[in-house]
Amino acid sequence: MGIQKKRPKLAQKRGGKQRLRAKTSPVDVREIVRRRAEAEAAIADARKAHERLRDALNILPQGIVFLDPEGRYILWNKKYAEIYKRSSDLFKQGAKFEDTLRVGVARGDYPEAIGREEKWLAERLSRLHKPGQRHEQTLADGRCVLIEERQTGDGSVIGLRVDITELKQREASFRLLFEGNPVPMILCAPDDGHIRYVNDAAIEHYGFARDEFHKLKLRDLQAFESEMPWILDDSGDQQNTRMWKHVKADGSLIDLAIYSRKLVYNDQPMVMLALVDMTERKRAEARLAFMAQHDSLTGLPNRNLLRQRVDELLAHGRRSGDKFALLFVDLDNFKTINDTLGHGTGDQLLKSVTKRLRSTLRDEDAIARLGADEFAIVQTGCGRPEEVALLAKRLLEAINVPHLIGDHSIMIGASIGIAMAPGDGDNSERLMKGADMALSRAKQDARGTFSFFEAEMDARAQARRRIETDLRAAIEDDVLCPHYQPLIDLKSGRITGFEALVRWPHAERGMIPPSEFIPVAEETGLISALGGLMLHRACADAAQWADEVRVAVNLSPLQFRAGNLLSTVMDALKQSGLAPSRLELEITETLLLDKSDQVLATLHALRALGVRISMDDFGTGYSSLSYLRSFPFDKIKIDQSFVRDLASNRDAQAIVRSIISLGMGLGVTITAEGVETEAEFSCLRAEGCHEGQGYLFSKARPNSDIAALLQAQVAKPLVA
Ligand code: C2E
Ligand code: MG
Ligand code: MG
Secondary structure, three states: OOOHHHHHHHHHHHHHHHHHOOOHHHHHHHHHHHHHHHHHHHHHHHHHHHHHHHHHHHHHOOOEEEOHHHHOEEEEEEEEEHOOOOHHOOOOOOOOOHHHHHHHHOOOOOHHHHHHHHHHHHHHHHHHHHHOOOEEEOOOOOOEEEEEEEOOOOOOEEEEEEOOOOHHHHHHHHHHHHOOOOOOEEEEEEOOOOOOOOOOOHHHHHHOOOOHHHHHHHHHHHEOOOOOOHHHHOOOOOOOEEEEEEOOOOEEEEEEEEEEEEEEEEEEEEEEEEEOHHHHHHHHHHHHHHHHHEEOOOEEEOOHHHHHHHHHHHHHHHHHHOOOEEEEEOOOHHHHHHHHOOOOHHHHHHHHHHHHHHHHOOOOEEEEEEOEEEEEEEEEOOOOHHHHHHHHHHHHHHHOOEEEEEOEEOOOOOOEEEEEEEOOOHHHHHHHHHHHHHHHHHHHHHHOEEOOOOHHHHHHHHHHHHHHHHHHHHHHOOOOEEEEEEHHHEOOOEEEEEEEEEEEEEEEEEEEEEEHHHHHHHHHOOHHHHHHHHHHHHHHHHHOOOOOOEEEEEHHHHHHHOOOOHHHHHHHHHHHHOOOOHEEEOOHHHHHEEEEEEEHHHHHHHHHHHEEEEEEEEOOOOHHHHHOOOOOOOOEOOOOHHHHOOOOOOOHHHHHHHHHHHHHHHEEEEEEOOOOOOOHHHHHHHHOOOOOOOOOOOHHHHHHHHHHHHHHHHHHHOOO
C-alpha cells in the first residue's frame, strides 16, 4: 500500500526534473538540492515499504511467488524457498520460472517428471498460463504441495503453495483404516444416504459386490424401510444407542450397532458408518436372559419372572378390575425321596409333577418354579375363593397319583397356600408373602391340603419377626435369666429341688412367657445359645444352695441336634463345681419321636456323667409308654393337664393312678406338675405320688428369693 501512495509524488518529481532542465538559475540550484533530497526520501520510503511487504509475506504459512508477465521471478517468500529447498539456489530476481523448472527436472527435483520430462514440463507450464486451477505436486523429499496460481491484470502470476503433506498422510491413514478395517464400514452421502465407498469387510459381510453396493442407498439395507437411519437428519456425530436390522445379499437379517461420524472425504461431505454385527451377541444375551429368568431343570419361569408377571397382572388389574389368585404348591417330604432314591430320581419326579400341574391348568394360567420342590401358579380371571379351591383340589389330586419313574412308582403329596389379588396384597412381594404364609399354615394343619391367606397370619408373622429381633438382642445383652420353681417331696413337704424356668423381662412388654419365645428360638437356632445360658446360670446358682437341693433344666430337642450338648453340660458343671447328681435334665417326648441313635447316645452319655434325666409333660405325646422303654429315665413328670380336675374327674384319677404305679414298677420318681389346690395335693399324696410342683407350693421365683425359701423350710416345711 505504501508503495502505491508514493507513486503519484514520484511522477510529480519526474515532471519537475523536466521543468528543471528548461530554466536554470542559482535559486534553481537550491531548488534542485531540495528536490533531490525529497526524491531520496521517497525512494527510502518505497524501499521500506517493499521490505515491510517482504516481511509480511515471509510470515505467511503458505509459499508465495510473483512472476512477471514473461514468467520471471519478481518476488517469493521464505516458505516458498523452504518448500522448494532443492531448487532454491536457482531462484533469482529476473530468472525465468521455466528455466528453474527445467534445471530442477534435470536434477530430479520433481519425481513425477522422471521418464516424461518434456511432457511434464509442457503440462506444468500450460497450467501456469491457465491459472485459477488447483493441482498437486509431489517433491523429491516426499512432500506434497497444493498449487494455486492467479494471473493479474498485467499478465503477472501470483502463485500460492500449500504444504499438504500431513493432510495427505492423514488421508492415506484414513484409507488404510477404512479399507483394511475388519469392521464393515460404509461412506455415504449425508443427504440421501447414497453409498459411495465400502470397505472389504462390508463386502464380505453383506455379500454385495462393490459395484452393487455403490448402486444402493442406506435405506436399501434396512430390513424395515420405515426405519430411516438417524444420521441423515441429524448434524452431529452419533454413537449408536439402539439396534438396527439390516438385510444381507442372501436375504438373511442381522442386528447391528451403528456408529456414525460426519467427515469430508475427497473434498466431499460424507457420513462414515461403522457397522458392528451384534446378531450373535444378541442371541447370547437372549439365552442368558432366558436362563436368568427360568429354571434349567423344568424350563419353567423362576421367582424373578413370576414376580414380574404378578406385578404386571396387578397393574393391569388396577385398570380393569380383574382379579387373580396366586397359589404356592409345595411337595410334602420331597427331601426324603431325594435322600433315599437319589437326586436323579428327584429331578425326574419334579419334571413329572411339572407336567401334571401344566395339564391341570388352562393356557392362560401361569406356572413357575420357586425352589427345590416349590411351584407357583397364577390363576387368572377368578375372583371367588370357591373357584380357586376347586383348582387347588384338582392340583392336589393330579400330583397325588403315583409317578412312574424308572422302576419306581412314587407317591407324593403336596400342600397349597393361596393368596387372592388384589385383596391380599397390592404388590408382588406382599402377595407372594401371603401365599407363603398360607402355605406354612397348610403344612402345619395337615399336609396334603390347601389354605387361604388370612390377614391375622400376617400380623402373627410380624409379631414373630419382632420377637426374633428382640430375642437376639436379649440373649446378647444377657437379659434372659432363670426363675426357680420348687419341687416338693409330697411326704415330707420339703423342697427336693427347683426347676429352672427361663424368664424374659422385656423393656416394653413386661415379662414375656416362654411359650411365646421358645418356639421362635427353636425356629431361628437361637435355642442353643438360650439353652447354654440357662444351663450355666442354673448350675452356678444351684452350687450356692444347700447340698441336697437339685436343679432341673429344660432341654429342647433342637439342642440335641446341634451336637455340642454334652460338652455344654460338662462345661456348666465344671465351671460351677455342681455335683452332676444334683443336675436334672428335662426332655419332652418329642425328642424321642425319631429315636435316633445320636439322641439316645447323647442321653446315655449324659446319664453316664451322673446327671439325672426326666421325662417332662408325660402323657401328652403319642406313645408315651413306648418311650419309657427307649431310655431308663430317672423321673417322670405327669403333665399338668392330668392333675387338673384330679379331685373331681374320675378318668383323670385313673390315669394319674396308673402312671404312679407304672413309675413305682420301674423304680422311677413320679412328679406331678401344676398342683394348684389342696384337693389335688391330698389326692396325689394319697395315690403315693413322690413329688409335686405347682402354684400351691410356689410360683417360679428369682434366685435372690431361693436362699430365704430354703432357710424358711428348715424351721417349717412348705406344706404340712
Ligand atoms: P414345663 O417344663 O412343663 O414347665 C412347667 C410350666 O408350668 C412352667 O411354665 C410353670 O410356670 C408352669 N406351672 C408350674 N406350676 C403351675 C401351676 O400350678 N399351674 C399352672 N397353670 N402352671 C404351672 P413356664 O415357665 O411358662 O414354661 C413353659 C414351658 O416353657 C416349660 O414347660 C418348658 O417346656 C418351656 N421352658 C421354660 N424354660 C425353658 C428353658 O430354659 N429351656 C427350654 N428348652 N424350655 C423351657
Ligand atoms: Mg419342665
Ligand atoms: Mg412340664
